[in-house]
Amino acid sequence: DQQVKQNSPSLSVQEGRISILNCDYTNSMFDYFLWYKKYPAEGPTFLISISSIKDKNEDGRFTVFLNKSAKHLSLHIVPSQPGDSAVYFCAASLFYNQGGKLIFGQGTELSVKP
């Protein structure tokens, strides 16, 4: 049972435009959400996070939006750059409950074209 889903395996965007990556989850108890970025032959690296008590968190070009009623979060990258090309994973956690299990989605491969 996939509790965190990223339904788009890939996304292609032109440099300078906005990239929007989407993620859905099923467990309403999740209280913390994270996005990770992964380059080939490397481990995932943390990008940005959001607590369930917020609906938006911004860090430079990256913004994460959380819609709890829809059990949906998204990552916006503006403007997109070729160096952003990577696989992006969303993750959900029970940070403050049940010992901190961290569950990831399938990933979305972003390609930013010059």
Place this chain on the structure above:
Amino acid sequence: DAGVIQSPRHEVTEMGQEVTLRCKPISGHDYLFWYRQTMMRGLELLIYFNNNVPIDDSGMPEDRFSAKMPNASFSTLKIQPSEPRDSAVYFCASRRRATEAFFGQGTRLTVV
């Protein structure tokens, strides 16, 4: 800090052989996770530990898989016997409570 350290980086083994993957978490982190990356399921959680105690191993695919954490600075994931379908990249990650997790570089396992 050197980050999460995994060894080996690559492992090629024959079907039926025992494989042991190793992980050294970041000092002071009390959670350790083992993940397997597959195309279909993304980063699949296999097992995680809190203060060296296994908390949830429901993601371990079969009895052929086992994991241990004898102390706060070392964990192993063992596959015995290995099968070709176990071929994947295995990641170890660690974190403190209520913070992001840090990943190692991964071990690429190929079972032939």
